[in-house]
Amino acid sequence: MSQQPRRRRLEVEDSGDVAVVNFVDKKILDEQNIQMIGDDLFRLVDELGRRKILLNFGNVEFLSSAALGKLITLNRKVQAVRGKLVLCNISKEIREVFEITKLDKLFTILPDEQSALQAF
Amino acid sequence: MPDHPAGEFVIPSDLEAARRVQEEIEAVVKTAFAEHEAFAVKMAVEEALVNAIKHGNQMDPDKSVRVAYALKPDRFDVRITDEGPGFNPEDVPDPTAPENLERPCGRGLLLIRYYMSEVAFQDSGRTIAMYKRRDGSK
Numbered sequence: 236m237s238q239q240p241r242r243r244r245l246e247v248e249d250s251g252d253v254a255v256v257n258f259v260d261k262k263i264l265d266e267q268n269i270q271m272i273g274d275d276l277f278r279l280v281d282e283l284g285r286r287k288i289l290l291n292f293g294n295v296e297f298l299s300s301a302a303l304g305k306l307i308t309l310n311r312k313v314q315a316v317r318g319k320l321v322l323c324n325i326s327k328e329i330r331e332v333f334e335i336t337k338l339d340k341l342f343t344i345l346p347d348e349q350s351a352l353q354a355f
Numbered sequence: 356m357p358d359h360p361a362g363e364f365v366i367p368s369d370l371e372a373a374r375r376v377q378e379e380i381e382a383v384v385k386t387a388f389a390e391h392e393a394f395a396v397k398m399a400v401e402e403a404l405v406n407a408i409k410h411g412n413q414m415d416p417d418k419s420v421r422v423a424y425a426l427k428p429d430r431f432d433v434r435i436t437d438e439g440p441g442f443n444p445e446d447v448p449d450p451t452a453p454e455n456l457e458r459p460c461g462r463g464l465l466l467i468r469y470y471m472s473e474v475a476f477q478d479s480g481r482t483i484a485m486y487k488r489r490d491g492s493k
Contacts, residue, residue, distance in 0.1 A: 297397065
């Protein structure tokens with residue numbers, strides 16, 4: 236089975252002018268999922284013109300390096316429109332993945348949604 | 356489940372097939388390892404499988420990936436072999452170097468080396484053989 240049905244992978248809510256994104260999937264894992272999650276995230280910036288994006292990882296238990304690649308590309312897109320990308324609610328294990336790859340230096344990572352919203 | 360579960364698969368260069376292998380390995384590892392160790396094995400196996408399928412076999416449907424694992428009393432062994440041209444791990448740039456930090460790929464090997472106790476490449480890089488010790492240390 237190579238085709239998966241198109242389904243919602245992100246839940247986006249507005250908090251003022253910040254797009255607060257929750258991931259529906261617990262595991263941001265297989266390539267196709269990552270591709271679609273990436274496309275949905277990029278659409279926020281490229282088509283919907285969002286400049287302030289908060290990614291809430293509260294629901295995410297696992298992510299691979301391919302997902303990190305999508306986050307890096309998203310960060311670039313947001314920077315290109317002089318916006319801001321903030322990550323929050325990341326589990327201890329996933330936080331470690333950001334630290335090992337030194338991506339904790341590239342991204343703004345805050346403990347919870349409340350403190351993250353104040354960072355915009 | 357036997358005392359020391361082990362398995363061997365030959366799968367197509369297909370990420371869906373890789374996910375099924377990943378799920379079986381995860382179920383076995385979870386019976387014996389603490390949660391953070393199981394996370395570590397899962398990360399390493401995921402990255403190694405994706406490397407084998409995408410970079411090794413270049414998603415070629417005519418090429419296979421061989422996966423063998425064994426849960427031993429003190430460690431979990433896994434060995435993944437592709438049918439690609441091989442590679443030299445030394446040639447992979449350091450993804451944590453400032454000039455590479457924003458590259459969207461190239462972090463798989465770093466994560467594998469971090470999370471596993473021992474990692475070795477054989478057969479010109481076509482095989483990655485690695486294990487995770489079960490003692491709470493790296």
